[in-house]
Amino acid sequence: MVNELLKEFHEIAASPKAQMDRYLAEGRKVVLTAPVYTPEELIHSMGFVPFGAWGADTELKRAKEYCPAFLCSIVQSILELGMTDVYKGASAIVIPSLCDTLKTLGENWKYAVKDIPFIPMTYPQNRKPEFGMNFTIAGYERVKADLEKLGGTFSNEALAHSNEIYNRHNKAMRDLDEVLARHPEVGAAARSDVFKSAWFMDKAEHTELVEKLIDALKNQEAGEAKLPVLVSGILTDAPGLNEILDDLGMHIVADDVAAQSRQYRTDVPAGDDALKALAQKFSGMDNCSVLYNQEKPRIKWIADTAKARGAKGVIVVMTKFCDPEEFDYPLIKKACDAADIPVAIVEVDRQMEHYEQVRTNLETFRDILMM
Amino acid sequence: MAEEVKKAPRPVDPNSAKYKLGKIAGDAYANAIEAKKAGKPVAWVSSNFPVEIPETLGLYTVYPENQAAGIAARGAGERMCNVAEADGYSNDICAYARISLAYAKLKECPEQDVAMPDVLLCCNNICNCMIKWYENLSQELGIPMIMLDIPFNPDYEPSRAIIDYVGAQFWDAVHKLEALFGIKWDDEKFKAVTEASCRSSRAWLEATAQAKYTPSPFNGFDLLNHMAVMVTARGKEEAGEAMETLLKEYKENHENGTSTFRAEEKYRVMFEGIACWPYLRATSRGLKDRGINMVTTIYADAFGFDYSSFDEMIAAYCSVPNAINLEKSRDKRIKLCKDNNVEGLLVHTNRSCKLWSGFMPEMSRQIGEACDIPVASFDGDQADPRNFSEAQYDTRVQGLMEIMESNKEA
Numbered sequence A: 001m002v003n004e005l006l007k008e009f010h011e012i013a014a015s016p017k018a019q020m021d022r023y024l025a026e027g028r029k030v031v032l033t034a035p036v037y038t039p040e041e042l043i044h045s046m047g048f049v050p051f052g053a054w055g056a057d058t059e060l061k062r063a064k065e066y067c068p069a070f071l072c073s074i075v076q077s078i079l080e081l082g083m084t085d086v087y088k089g090a091s092a093i094v095i096p097s098l099c100d101t102l103k104t105l106g107e108n109w110k111y112a113v114k115d116i117p118f119i120p121m122t123y124p125q126n127r128k129p130e131f132g133m134n135f136t137i138a139g140y141e142r143v144k145a146d147l148e149k150l151g152g153t154f155s156n157e158a159l160a161h162s163n164e165i166y167n168r169h170n171k172a173m174r175d176l177d178e179v180l181a182r183h184p185e186v187g188a189a190a191r192s193d194v195f196k197s198a199w200f201m202d203k204a205e206h207t208e209l210v211e212k213l214i215d216a217l218k219n220q221e222a223g224e225a226k227l228p229v230l231v232s233g234i235l236t237d238a239p240g241l242n243e244i245l246d247d248l249g250m251h252i253v254a255d256d257v258a259a260q261s262r263q264y265r266t267d268v269p270a271g272d273d274a275l276k277a278l279a280q281k282f283s284g285m286d287n288c289s290v291l292y293n294q295e296k297p298r299i300k301w302i303a304d305t306a307k308a309r310g311a312k313g314v315i316v317v318m319t320k321f322c323d324p325e326e327f328d329y330p331l332i333k334k335a336c337d338a339a340d341i342p343v344a345i346v347e348v349d350r351q352m353e354h355y356e357q358v359r360t361n362l363e364t365f366r367d368i369l370m371m
Numbered sequence B: 001m002a003e004e005v006k007k008a009p010r011p012v013d014p015n016s017a018k019y020k021l022g023k024i025a026g027d028a029y030a031n032a033i034e035a036k037k038a039g040k041p042v043a044w045v046s047s048n049f050p051v052e053i054p055e056t057l058g059l060y061t062v063y064p065e066n067q068a069a070g071i072a073a074r075g076a077g078e079r080m081c082n083v084a085e086a087d088g089y090s091n092d093i094c095a096y097a098r099i100s101l102a103y104a105k106l107k108e109c110p111e112q113d114v115a116m117p118d119v120l121l122c123c124n125n126i127c128n129c130m131i132k133w134y135e136n137l138s139q140e141l142g143i144p145m146i147m148l149d150i151p152f153n154p155d156y157e158p159s160r161a162i163i164d165y166v167g168a169q170f171w172d173a174v175h176k177l178e179a180l181f182g183i184k185w186d187d188e189k190f191k192a193v194t195e196a197s198c199r200s201s202r203a204w205l206e207a208t209a210q211a212k213y214t215p216s217p218f219n220g221f222d223l224l225n226h227m228a229v230m231v232t233a234r235g236k237e238e239a240g241e242a243m244e245t246l247l248k249e250y251k252e253n254h255e256n257g258t259s260t261f262r263a264e265e266k267y268r269v270m271f272e273g274i275a276c277w278p279y280l281r282a283t284s285r286g287l288k289d290r291g292i293n294m295v296t297t298i299y300a301d302a303f304g305f306d307y308s309s310f311d312e313m314i315a316a317y318c319s320v321p322n323a324i325n326l327e328k329s330r331d332k333r334i335k336l337c338k339d340n341n342v343e344g345l346l347v348h349t350n351r352s353c354k355l356w357s358g359f360m361p362e363m364s365r366q367i368g369e370a371c372d373i374p375v376a377s378f379d380g381d382q383a384d385p386r387n388f389s390e391a392q393y394d395t396r397v398q399g400l401m402e403i404m405e406s407n408k409e410a
Helices: A002-014 A016-025 A040-045 A073-083 A100-112 A130-149 A156-180 A188-200 A203-218 A239-247 A274-284 A297-308 A323-338 A356-370 B017-037 B052-057 B064-073 B077-086 B095-106 B129-141 B160-181 B187-212 B221-233 B237-256 B277-288 B310-317 B326-339 B354-358 B360-371 B390-409
Strands: A029-033 A048-052 A092-096 A118-121 A227-233 A250-257 A313-319 A343-348 B042-045 B060-062 B119-123 B145-148 B267-272 B292-297 B344-350 B375-380
Touching: A002 A016, A002 A188, A002 A203, A016 A029, A016 A048, A016 A188, A029 A040, A040 A048, A040 A130, A040 A156, A040 A274, A048 A188, A073 A100, A092 A100, A092 A130, A100 A118, A100 B326, A100 B354, A100 B360, A118 A130, A130 A274, A130 B160, A156 A188, A156 A203, A156 A250, A156 A274, A188 A203, A188 A239, A188 A250, A227 A297, A227 A356, A239 A250, A239 A356, A250 A297, A297 A313, A297 A323, A313 A323, A313 A356, A323 A343, A323 B129, A343 A356, B017 B042, B017 B060, B017 B221, B017 B237, B052 B060, B052 B160, B052 B187, B064 B077, B064 B095, B064 B221, B064 B277, B077 B095, B077 B277, B095 B129, B119 B129, B119 B160, B129 B145, B145 B160, B160 B310, B187 B221, B187 B237, B187 B292, B221 B237, B221 B277, B221 B292, B267 B326, B267 B390, B277 B292, B277 B390, B292 B326, B292 B390, B326 B360, B344 B354, B344 B360, B344 B390, B354 B360, B360 B375, B375 B390
Parallel strands: A029 A048, A029 A092, A092 A118, A227 A250, A227 A313, A313 A343, B042 B060, B042 B119, B119 B145, B267 B292, B267 B344, B344 B375
Antiparallel strands: none
16 A cells, blocks of 8 residues: 555656646646745635646756856756746745845746746745734735736635635644655655655645555554664755665665655645734744754754664755755754764755766765764 | 166145045044054944944044055955965955955065954945955954845835844944944934935035036046045045035036046047956056047946935945945946936946946946946956956957947937
């Protein structure tokens, strides 16, 4: 049962285009959601299928007409897919401006991909005080108005319902993360598939499938112990990377990955005003390189979680040219050193074809951890 | 062997704008160092943080971007970057940030020492990189950080929502600083500071606009030096006076047919991006030797903080170059090109600045078309000397010049 479900997740994760075409064929409208956080609940409540747009492992050709080489390849490959019609059929793309490169993506998108409208989502960094919450709501109002132009309709009831669907999905993903920490037999590639598929599915459908997987795992005896590690980064879905983690017998017992668990840590609180409640969710979010916090609690979170989950080491998967993550790394290293947790850093990007350097680095890291 | 005899620098007239502006910039560093010794609070401040706040509250200020530019111009950029990189900072990170984080560790750099801070005043209207840089300074130095968030505006004009959000943060920052240092906001002083800031801005805008004359009464590289005062001291009375002196000199240059561009002005270009501080001389010479005067840059517009109400002040801070969308950024540059009879656009693709460079290819295409001028770009960096090639720069400038030449002939 577990293997069958994992196969299903893999098929979805490996063929987002087929997923998107399926929704379009069903007559549903798809709205692309760019990294790192978009108000998916709002988009969903207005009758659209939010569909993750984190680019793809692909050679950059057309994007170079717009982007200097030193922009991160996630953003460049999103533009590449837009320019080469891979996202054709989508009603719009929502791009939040949480990092400098994402700001430029929206501006370039307007001229590079004219048939898919750009909807900006502007978040406050001072998101906790009331004035910040009001600005978050203003950002949602802007998205809402743009989606209305595309035929979407808003109601408080529909948003409250979508908030519930997303909260249930969040819980399922958090539960899954805990269960997977006790099941080393589910490798890094399979784990990545489960998280990645969430971006390409209606969340109610994905929740159902994840809950089935959790039940199946609970009824399955845990496999032989492997080397427990915590993985941190923006995106870790590259097959070349996950193959190495699996070859080296590493077991991801927790992740601090933006495209994975960071999405599911915070729920929408209860409240009569569903839009305000959604803004409260954003104000409650933290522990992320693109969300300002003077105390940088993410650093401690990584060291504490590694300890709590029994990770023997932390692997930082650095997306080349990602400023926010690059600034956090020296502090992560320092905090883990102080907590006696070894750290390895490997650099990846979406254009990588050869992972030998990553393999050598992680082989050495494994040997250190096994000593 | 006899030692090389250096020529003594020509004395600078104490009544000149150059002297006055240099003194203001130098005094700002020295005053902060003295204040620190006397136990007074010092703030490290982002370049486009509302200067009205520290100035009204009487805080002594240091501008790390300005410091990093000075360090880079004096040849120590790579040495300082290496210190940060040895601590794990990627060499992909903004070189100003690397230099500043290295300084926070070493607490000395003979090329430009500054007073160490008691508080950090961060504003991200220039980039979000600033947030990460200041978060790390806050952690490494164990001092508070005040974050004034001015998000990138995807629309042409600032919305009511953004004005309200930034306005609320302005007063929140004031109250936090009052509580931190036991100081008091004074409305009268605020009024005086805003008047001084507007006076400096008006004079700066008018002085830079003198490039409308052909030949221009100044070399645009002057602006790169003089803007230090606009960054660090525009809220001071003496800054307004010095800027007015600058304006007067430029007007006199025009009337007398003279210029600080010490060559025949054959071509006029707009320079786009932050200066290549480690190669200021090489980049300047590459233009001057060909008779190309850089007559304008977006800096001419960037410090136009002229306003008549609180909301207008907030709107001005929401409208600085890196906080506005492509269309508004483009239109500001088109205006500068047209107002100043620009014949070519030279773009610095700055390895340190993803935001500034990230939509530059599309924007510069649009500017080139709208103004019917050629565009050339070169790779460089604002402070890390490893990311610039003089040969590439020379080739690109030569290419630009040849197109401008053939345009003249046509």
